[in-house]
Amino acid sequence: MAITSANQLELLQTAEAVAREKMIDPSLVVDAMEESLARAAKSRYGSEMDIRVAIDRKTGKATFTRVRTVVEDEELENYQSEFTVEQAKQYMAEPAVGDTFVEEVPPVEMGRIAAQSAKQVILQRVREAERDRQFEEFKDRAGTIINGLVKREEYGNVIVDVGAGEAILRRNEKIGRESYRPNDRIRCFIKDVRREQRGPQIFLSRTAPEFMAELFKMEVPEIYDGIIEIKAVARDPGSRAKIAVISYDGSIDPVGACVGMRGSRVQAVVNELQGEKIDIIPWNEDQPTFLVNALQPAEVSKVVLDEEAGKIEVVVPEEQLSLAIGRRGQNVRLASQLTALDIDIMTEEEESARRQKEFEARTGLFMAALDLDEFFAQLLVSEGFTNLEEVAYVELEELLVIDGVDESTASELQARARDNLEAQAKAAIDAARALGVEDSLIEFDGLTPQMVEALAKDGVKTLEDFATCADWELAGGWTTENGERIKDDGILEPFEMPLEEAQKLVMTARILLGWVDPADLETDEEVSEDADEQQSEAEA
The missing domain is CATH 1.10.150.20 (5' to 3' exonuclease, C-terminal subdomain)
Structure with a gap:
């Protein structure tokens, strides 16, 4: 196939048609055509030649050129695309290193293989341009709700047509045992948009707590306007949920506004979420009060809060215990997620x-x-x-x-x-020494003999061992997996060591060992002072 006057205009028409179909810039398609023609020309003239193609955006005429660059004599490597200053004088008046000489070459005849290769290049570039467009369109829409049409279901995952591309609703992001048929309308939350090698991936969710929050924002104008704020959401998707709200206007009841006239607003959300029951709870900055609200409909007799441990004890009457815990622990689990506290429920007798x-x-x-x-x-x-x-x-x-x-x-x-x-203390030190603890750890300020013994039993026997510990390994902490808080026990947790104290002690040990320069620390002046004092005592 040769680029003749008969099909020059057809190039532009094809580019415009493809761009219109894929909703991309026509110039991107023309650029891909230029690249494909240049590759075909190199197969004819030689792969080492720098062959370039320019297509006139008005006439469609394709111009083939060969480009050669002027280089130093000792840098000459490619005789097809480079030449020396002396060689360039045959073609240029005053050549200098870095100058380029461009000469037009005849168009090439493309055989079947070359034409197929050119087609693949164009398709590849068009796909890349389409993916870039999709990513740019959706990257800022993460965290919002989108409507789409179901295209197909693959291994439990739903592929959704969202207009300018496809998105995926994974099996674990569906509510219960939802099933869809092609062309069913579906509303989802855009959980994430990622650029991957196979193109932008749009991940949807119907189980995310944020999905419920966004649905309420659509149904309740006061939330959309910022008069009412959703402070927290906890869900057991398809079964039950709790949502905490606060009003910044004393004349507006946040719970009543979210429920709506005769329950119309909350019912719209319930219907979208396959009948998921929703408890709307007034948020309170006082954690015990907020927890009492979160455990509704159960009645609470007493609340004991341990802020440092992030744990709370709730005492309820015997007849309220099953209601407070809920079926399969659902009520207390949702209340725990909502308040970010570990809740221990017991009866008054217990x-x-x-x-x-x-x-x-x-x-x-x-x-x-x-x-x-x-x-x-x-x-x-x-x-x-x-x-x-x-x-x-x-x-x-x-x-x-x-x-x-x-x-x-x-x-x-x-x-x-x-x-x-x-x-x-003496017994603890003797036990620690028997376990092989070095004096550097025994004499380290901030650790009691009992703490040293506990560390030794866990394999921490030197100051170096201690300095490699993470603060949560010492003081304990909490992690969240699949919406549930999981307790990580710390070595020194039985001694009620706060996380901040553990951080300070570990950093002091690192300074003493010379692992950290106090000058590099921005806000740890107290740690540095403690380390200096201990260093002076050690030298004395």
């Missing part, structure tokens, strides 16, 4: 039994460690003392308020407590 058990355990501790009778040990527990450290180092006046305790008795109590703590 809580009373637990407290009695704790009371007896503390009484036994004081009787054994301080050599007290049961009555006196119970007095200490009743006054709020929970461990030996509190007795040993509390202000003397706090012991004197206990009935029957004078200054002499208080001093004796503290002396016994301190002696017992010292004995425990």
Whole structure:
């Protein structure tokens, strides 16, 4: 096939038709044609030649040219596309290194193979342009709702026509056992848009909590206008959900606005989500109050919050226990997701039994460690003392308020407590040394002997071992998988070490070892000071 005057205009017509069909810029198609013709020409003139093709955007005329570049003598490698200054003087008046000489060459006749190759190049470039267009169109739409038509279902995954491309609704992103037929209308949440080797991938979801939030935004004008805000969403897709809302206008009830007249607004969302029951809950910045709301319809007797551990104990009447937990734990699980707290539910009887058990355990501790009778040990527990450290180092006046305790008795109590703590510390150090712990870790400030023993039992026996620990490995923490919070136990968690303290201790160890330069730290001045003090003590 040769590019003749008879088919020059046809090139442009073909380019425009393809561009119109694929909704891309016609110039991109023409560029692909130029590249394909240049490749075909190289197969005729030689692959080492720099052959270029330019198609006139008005007439469709294709011009074939050969380009040669002027290079230094010692840099001449390709004799077909480069030449020296002396050689260039035959064609150019005053050639200089870097100049190019362009000469027109005759168009080529393309055989069947060359024509097929050119076609493949054009198709490839058109596909790439189409993918780029799709990505640019959808990359900023992640986090929004889109309507589409079902094209087909593959291995449980639904392929959706979203107008300018295809998107995928994976099996695990469908609600329950939803099934679709071709040409069914479907509404989804655009969860992610990624550029991949096979083209842009648009991932949809109908189970994402954000999907429910966006549906409410569509149905409730007050949410769209920002008067009401959705603070949190927790879902068991297709079954039940909880959504927490707050109103920034005191005259508007956020729950009532989301429910709508005769439930019209919330019912529209329920219908879209295959009958998923939705509890709309007023959000409150006070976590215990918010939790009580989140556990509705169950009634709560008492809430005990441990903010550092991110855990909360909820006490309910016996008859409310099953309602608070819900079928297969659904109610408490959704409340936990909504509040981002680990919730432990117990009945009033269970809580009373637990407290009695704790009371007896503390009484036994004081009787054994301080050599007290049961009555006196119970007095200490009743006054709020929970461990030996509190007795040993509390202000003397706090012991004197206990009935029957004078200054002499208080001093004796503290002396016994301190002696017992010292004995425990010595035993812990001896146990740690027996496990192979080095002095560098034993003498490291911030760790008690009992902590050192616990570290040793977990394989942390040197300061270097300690410095390689992550803060959450020491203090424990929480991770979220598939919407559920999972507890990671820390080595020093039994000693109630805060995460911030663990971070500080690890960084101090790294500075002492020379792994970290304090000057490189932006906001760790206190850590640096602690390390300097310990370094001075070590040198002394």
